[in-house]
Each structure stands twice: as structure tokens, then as C-alpha cells.
């Protein structure tokens with residue numbers, strides 16, 4: 180934990196002062212406490228005169244800035260000793276910034292990190308050097324209050340080109356809305372797939388909104404001032420350029436404004452670009468939070484995971500390497516059916532997904548056992564994995580619906596970082612798809628066997644029967660993965 184902050188992925192929250200949706204929910208401190216306890220290390224506060232925190236331009240009720248800071252003080256180091264970053268979307272005037280500075284000093288006391296004014300800031304300090312501290316991040320306008328300025332260690336800047344971003348002498352930080360992420364040609368089809376999924380989610384969401392919600396959404400404020408507008412043409416470049424920026428500076432990605440029910444984008448989209456902070460709404464548990472949970476199980480759940488070496492050394496680029504073969508055997512799965520002893524039992528199948536670098540993403544599933552709640556010998560599934568240090572393995576226990584896979588219900592899941600996967604047979608505890616909390620192992624479980632030899636898989640083994648097409652497709656993907 181002795182490398183600069185920018186060398187780590189850091190578990191992050193978005194609009195952390197909201198307790199529910201983005202339009203009408205109450206502001207408060209429950210989400211702040213919940214995510215700090217789960218290891219999240221970045222709390223976002225939208226600050227207005229008062230000083231209060233609220234979602235500007237919506238019917239969300241405000242909460243005192245002071246209450247938020249006190250909640251951060253009380254829960255910051257319950258789950259991890261490593262630094263907590265308060266990222267402030269600052270809409271407060273200089274007088275209120277002075278009040279905020281006084282509150283930060285009073286409430287946090289010696290937990291507040293006050294940067295050394297003589298530090299040239301050519302690199303960020305490490306999580307170890309900042310252990311037990313709360314750090315402030317925001318963008319500073321020219322008329323910013325002097326006392327407030329003194330407390331800001333991570334300064335947000337707005338860029339319109341990667342070249343301009345890389346040249347910065349002092350370490351800075353920048354924010355990007357999920358749809359305005361820098362485009363890298365190496366991620367072409369991956370982005371298209373993620374965009375299509377987001378577009379689909381948006382359609383479903385828009386259809387569900389009430390008239391009042393649509394009205395509110397249309398009147399919504401124009402996102403943070405320090406971020407590139409979603410309307411701007413995206414910054415273009417290569418992964419190598421992106422890593423040249425992100426290995427020194429802190430990049431933050433946040434959910435699109437249309438996600439008014441507090442849903443999320445896939446954080447892997449941010450991490451593959453080297454972004455340290457993939458800010459997520461923690462108010463509603465979803466796929467993105469499941470992936471985030473798996474990723475940050477690594478490194479003792481402290482909220483910081485070191486980036487792969489090829490992302491953090493000067494001149495870094497995605498290496499080309501042969502895959503390793505991961506085999507997942509589904510030995511059995513079980514969901515307790517209660518006193519329901521003959522009709523309408525669950526139709527179980529297990530879905531296995533890998534979220535990671537584009538070339539490694541994959542999904543496979545077992546057959547379905549109808550009306551039983553019990554699945555025996557689900558079979559063996561092979562995956563070629565090139566970048567396990569990035570990947571999250573998701574084992575999902577599903578109940579098939581008459582309509583098909585798209586409507587299948589998730590009965591439980593287990594997300595694991597591939598970086599530290601152990602070989603052997605395990606009875607995996609399942610987590611609730613709607614809360615992320617572990618379920619009772621006696622009622623719901625999946626028994627699995629993992630093998631993941633260190634030696635690269637050469638692709639010639641007879642066990643792996645693959646069509647010509649698959650080989651050709653893989654060749655394309657490798658070509659795309661190379662920088």
C-alpha cells in the first residue's frame with residue numbers, strides 16, 4: 180500500500196447523501212454509513228449554500244453538510260484503515276466554502292488530511308502514508324475561499340484532449356460521465372455492447388417513470404461543472420495514452436443523469452481505461468455493485484486494489500499474452516423450497532460470467548432442472564483468461580421463467596476476484612441479488628470446483644473443442660487487445 184493513490188482502483192460512491200432515487204428521495208446519512216461499512220472509500224457530496232447536501236434541481240430534501248461529515252468521521256475506518264476521500268461537487272459560494280472548511284476542521288479534527296502547501300505534488304501520496312485520514316477532492320474556482328482551498332488535496336480539472344491531460348505537471352483529477360468516456364480504439368466492440376445495454380436500460384426505465392418523474396428529470400441540473408458535458412465530443416486516444424494519464428492522475432467516472440432510479444453502469448468500463456474511481460450509486464443493489472463487490476474482495480476488502488503493472492508503469496500498454504484456462508465445475512446447487520413440496524418449485528440453472536478486459540468477457544450456463552430446487556452435476560465450463568488480475572468471476576443461481584432467460588430471476592450470486600482465486604472444491608455462499616447481503620448457506624448454495632493452472636493454455640488440447648469460427652473470432656479479439 181505504498182504506491183501513489185493513482186496506482187489503485189478505489190471503491191467509490193456517487194451522490195452518497197441520497198437515500199433512494201435521484202429525484203424525490205430524502206437526503207441523509209444512511210447510504211454514507213452503509214457504503215463506508217462495506218469498504219467504499221470515496222463519498223460524494225453535492226454541496227450548496229447552508230451548507231447543505233442535496234441533488235440540485237430535484238425534489239430531494241437537503242441534509243446538513245455537518246451531519247454528512249460527522250457520519251463520515253464515525254464510520255470511515257470501521258471496515259478499513261485506509262484513507263477516505265470526500266469528493267465535493269461544489270455549488271456553494273465563498274462564504275459557505277469558509278463555513279465548510281471550518282466544519283471539516285472541527286468535526287474531523289486530526290483525521291482531516293491538510294496538505295503541505297510546499298508539496299510540489301508531482302505524485303500522490305500512498306494509502307499507507309494517508310492511513311486513517313480523510314482527504315478532500317473538489318474543483319476550485321478562481322474566487323474560492325482561501326481556508327477552503329488549503330484543505331483540497333485532489334484538484335479536479337476539465338480536459339478536452341488526452342494530450343493536454345497527460346502533460347499536466349502537478350497531479351490532478353478529472354471526472355467523466357459514463358457516456359462521455361474517452362474513446363480508445365482497442366475497446367471498440369466492448370463499448371458498443373455496453374452502450375447497447377445502457378440504451379436498453381434507459382428505454383425500460385423511461386417507460387416506468389411517472390409523469391412527475393419525467394418532468395423532474397427534464398428540469399434536472401446540468402451535471403457537475405468540472406466534468407466534460409455529455410454533449411461534448413468524447414476525448415479520443417489509445418489505451419496507452421489513457422494509462423499514461425491514469426497512472427499519475429486520478430480519473431473518476433460517474434453514472435449518467437438518466438439513471439434516476441439510482442442504477443449503475445458496469446464499473447469494468449471505467450477500470451479497463453485505468454480510472455481509479457468508478458463512482459456507483461449504492462442506494463439500489465444491482466449488477467454493477469455485484470461486480471464492484473467481487474473486485475474489492477481482493478486485498479482484504481480494504482477498498483483499494485493495486486492496478487495491474489501494465490497499467491501503472493511509464494509507457495504502459497496492454498500486453499499480448501497467451502491465455503490461462505479456468506475450469507469451473509458446477510457440482511450441485513440448491514435452493515430450499517419451504518413447505519412447498521410438489522408444485523411450482525424453482526427451475527434452477529447456474530450462470531457463470533466473467534467481467535474483465537474485453538477479450539476475457541464471457542458467459543456460460545448449465546442446463547435447467549425444472550420444478551425441483553435442486554441441480555446435480557451441472558457440468559464443466561472452460562474459460563480462456565488473459566488478464567485474471569482485472570477479472571471478476573460471477574457464479575449466479577437462477578430460476579428460469581417460462582418466458583426465457585431474459586426474465587429469469589436471480590436467487591443468489593457469488594462474485595469473486597480472479598486475481599486471488601483458489602483452486603479446489605467449495606460450497607459457495609450465495610448473496611442476495613437485491614441487497615448484496617449473504618444468504619443462509621443451509622438454504623441456498625452452489626457447490627463448485629475450480630482449476631486455474633498457472634501455465635498458459637496453448638489452445639491445442641483436445642479437450643477444448645472449438646469451431647474454426649471461434650478460433651477466427653479469438654484471433655480478432657487478440658488483435659484488438661494488442662496496442
Ligand SMILES: [Ca+2]
Nearest residue numbers: 194223225268
Ligand atoms: Ca453529484
Ligand SMILES: [Ca+2]
Nearest residue numbers: 526578579580
Ligand atoms: Ca420458475
